[in-house]
Structure formats: C-alpha cells, structure tokens
Amino acid sequence: MSNFNEILAAAERAKGHICMTPFLNAPDLDQIAGRRVFIKAENLQHTGSFKARGGWAAVSALTQTQKAQGVLALSSGNHAQGVARAARAHGVRSVILMPSDAPQIKIQNTRALGGEVVLYDRAHADRDALGNALTRAQGLIMIKPFDNPMVIAGQGTVGLEIAVQAAEAGLKKADVLVCCGGGGLAAGVALALADQAPHLRARTVEPLGFDDVARSLKAGQIMRNVQSTGSICDAILTPAPGALTFPILQNLAGSGLVVSDDQALHAMALAFSSLKLVLEPGGAVALAAALFDPDLGGDDVIAIASGGNVDPAIFMRALTEFGA
C-alpha cells in the first residue's frame, strides 16, 4: 500500500523535473464563494496537468530491465502526456492507449512528447483487455493511471506543496477539493496531508452522473458508474475507484462532492477572468465546488486546478455561456 515515505521519495526523484506550481487567490472568487478560496494551479505543471508527477514517479522508479522493455499507459490524455514526457526523458519507449474521442490537443501533445498513440473506441472497446493484450504482445510494462503505488506517490507531491503553501498563507483548517477520476491524485494528496497538515482534509469532486467515488465512500464499498460517456469532463470519467485508491480515500478523505458540467464551464470562465488561468472541464470541477457548493463549510477552501488541456471549442463555449 502507498505510504508517506514513497511520496517523499517521489518528490526527491522529481527535483528539477517537476515544478512547484503556484498557490493563487482572487478577491472576487472569495466573494462568490463566501469564504477565502485558494487555487493550486496544477494546470501550470509540465504537460498541463498534475499527471506529469505520477508519470515521472512511475518511470523513474523502473529498473534498468523494465526501462529497456518500454511502458504502456491507458489514458484519456493527461496521464498519456505525463508518461510520454517521463519516458522520453529516461530514454524509454512509450505506447499510449487513448480513446478516439479524447481532445485533439491531448492526442497531439502526447505524440509531440514521443508517445506512440494507439486509439480505441471508448463506447465499445474493452480498454483493459486491449491494454493487457498489447503489454503481452510487446513485452511492455503497464503504468496504470491511478491504481499504481508509484503513481499515487507522485500525485501525492501536490499535497506536500499544498501543506507548505497553506502554512505560508496562514491557513488553519480547510477542505482541499480534488478533481477526481480514479482517485490517484485524491489518494496521494490525502496521504501527504494526513502526515504534513492534518488540519487540511482531502475531498473528491466529480461530475454529475460520474460520481462513483462519492457513492462508493457513502456505501462503504466500490460502486461503478452506469455510463462511460456523456460529460465534457473527459479527464475524470473513470468507471470506478481503484483497489488501491479507495481504501486510502475511505480512511482519510471527507465525503465526496458533485458538480454539473455547467458549473464546471462556469468555473472555467471565472478562472479565465479572475485568475488568468486556462482550465479544462475536468480540471475545473474542484474550483466549481469551491465556488458553488452550498454545503461547503469553513472559513477557507483550497481547490486543486488539476489540468488545462482543453480544445479551443470547449473553452469558447465556457466563455460564451458564462463569460462576463
């Protein structure tokens, strides 16, 4: 099981390769939320999302033999870029299995980072079976997007930075809202905060209709989403929490939050006008919850803005529908 020491080790291996992203705030967002809102801007991370951390942690932990075999990643696009970047920097071959409806920007960027992209139909193909077949046929090492201890440890380095930055900002007690697909970022951040800043509590945020983690936490067992497509939050439409991530969340996270696609678009428009940040829908759900969830408590809230890889058409939709 992932633990805090692995997060520290991942942070050590990431030095010089992963940047400490800024911790921002804006008075007009505080006003909308009715409390102080701090934004951890992981969209400014290399590759445009926090996934560069998990990718780096996983690839840098491989043995020489494993590196020579090459790696395979299953990803809607952000994990793809994180793994491709880390693989190239380590001289490792990377094959990336991506859904054919992934945003063009993610497919292009993954290729530009040296990833060999293989596309599949999200609605009909069995991604896991395809991935297993590819790893067997080509002798690749699979790097799962969230249910991998090294990936969780890498994402946990976001939590280490939040602990430091929240202390600098004088935050006492706050919820840390985390955009959540399979729970890799949320689990890593929860582990880091439990050790470094136990007054900060991780809470997952998911899109309406894809609230598997929130329902799983409530039920006390892993629940699955009914549908696999139908939200603009492409980065976080995972079928169910992971076997590794779920127990960590059950142990350390608060109850899960849910926002609508429209709230995610609204948060994107506000990040544009108030923060000057480009967020993708799946990277904006935590900010959306921070701004619009009526049941949120406390004087302060922290939202991780987890990614910014969005096609212009979706971004323009946010500005058209919710721009001032």
Added chain:
Amino acid sequence: MSNFNEILAAAERAKGHICMTPFLNAPDLDQIAGRRVFIKAENLQHTGSFKARGGWAAVSALTQTQKAQGVLALSSGNHAQGVARAARAHGVRSVILMPSDAPQIKIQNTRALGGEVVLYDRAHADRDALGNALTRAQGLIMIKPFDNPMVIAGQGTVGLEIAVQAAEAGLKKADVLVCCGGGGLAAGVALALADQAPHLRARTVEPLGFDDVARSLKAGQIMRNVQSTGSICDAILTPAPGALTFPILQNLAGSGLVVSDDQALHAMALAFSSLKLVLEPGGAVALAAALFDPDLGGDDVIAIASGGNVDPAIFMRALTEFGA
C-alpha cells in the same frame, strides 16, 4: 532619477502584498522560436498585471498627508487596477481617469477594487489636461502610469525576480523582452538587471504603428506616435516614452522590437495551448517577438507576459484565428 536602491526599497514594501510570479517554459514554444523561451507570468500577479507592483510602490511611499488627500491615476486599465488595489489597502481614496473604450473587464475590476472611475473619449479629449484639472479641483495626488520614480521602482521588482529565476534555470546570456507602452516596466527591469544580472539585457516590444520607443531609441531623441487608436493592444498605446523612462532605456536597453496585432493574437493562442495562461494582446507582444522575430539572437530568450485582462470576445478571436 530612479535607481537600484529604490527598487530594493519597493520590493521591501511589497512583501506579503505582491506575489513572486512563476517563470515558465514549454518545449513546443522552444521549437517554434528555435531557442529556449522563458515566460515571466505577470498576468498571474494580483489585478492580472505587473501594474499592481508600481501602484503598490507609489501608494506605499506617500506621506500621511498625501494619503489623506487621495490619489488620481490616468490609465487604460491595468495601472488603474494596480493603483485602486493599493489605495484601498492603504485606506486611500482613488479616482481613476480611463478611456471610454477600455476593455469592460478593466473598468469593472477597477470599480470592484474601490476606484472611482471617470471615463473620457480617447480620440478627442486631452487626458493630461483633464487629469490636471481633476487633481487641482479635488486636491488629489497624481500617480502617473510610468513617468514616476516610485512606479518605475515598483515595476523594477519584476527584474529582481527574473535575475533570481534566470539564475535558477541556468541562463547565461539572454535578451529580456518587455511589453512596452510608456516604458515604466522596461526601465525598471533594465535598472534591476543592470545591477543584478548584467548578462541579461532588456529590450522593448511594441505594436506596429505604436513603435514610439523603438523609433526614439534609434533616433536618440523622444519621438511620438502619429495615431492614438487602431491596435487591439490597448494596454500599451502610449503616445511617447517618458522623460524619466527614456534616458534609462537609452542607457541600458537594446534596440526596440515591433510585432503586428496578428502576431500578438497568435502568441495569445499559443499561451492558451502551451502555457495554460490567459494573456491580453498588449501583454502578449513580448512573447510574440520571442516566438516570431527573425532577427532575435542567442540561445535563450525571456519574455515578460505582462497582463491578462482581456475581454472574452478578443480572446475568442485569438482562438478562432490562431487556435490549433
């Protein structure tokens, strides 16, 4: 005349009120430019531009008597917000004279920061005469947008940070491209670099048709722009370099660069896709020169992304015309 010690003093007064903005880069921008490109993201500064620095430096340097009088600022919008924010934090009244065609976001934000906005017609009114009349009638202290030693010192704190961040990134010799209206930022940065990082050289970047600084540097005397409107780069359409800023630039800056409005829009689209940053046209001209100027030399270049206060319509134009 402004000097380096005033910049250090401004940095001291700004502690806890101005943030150290990130120093970013992206491999695909390096590829376009044919050299490494580093971006100093001043659009992430409070109020969405570097002008928060000069505003803070000027207001925090006022005597108690001056503070009781209140301040007046002439601004197309970014200086307005910088002064309004600093004034409110110091309990000082601020009156802001803005052109009626300034972006709505800048007018709204200035009002939200407590500034009393007075609009004028940029094409017909004499801004300076209006400003002088207002200061006399209401006993206000004028804070000029660039030709003020405290403002130049405040903007110079950007240069202090660049000196530190460029050293951390291992940069040896590079041009530092600065979006330039009246030259306050360029002069402040040039002064800071001359002292802290003489291997880095400030160079101004202006919009085509508003290249008063480039022509003045070439002619060895202050030259004026013919027109006062006609570019989307609203933040930097100043008629001529200042009496204080020009000698500093003449002494310390390299030759001036010029980019077209289309190049600024293209740079905005690339900042969206590669950096996840929202830039306004006038805040993107330095990045545009870094990416597209064929006469730029050296292995590395630094571009200050000076602001991000842009109306959605102009941003969507950049994405529509130049988005991938």
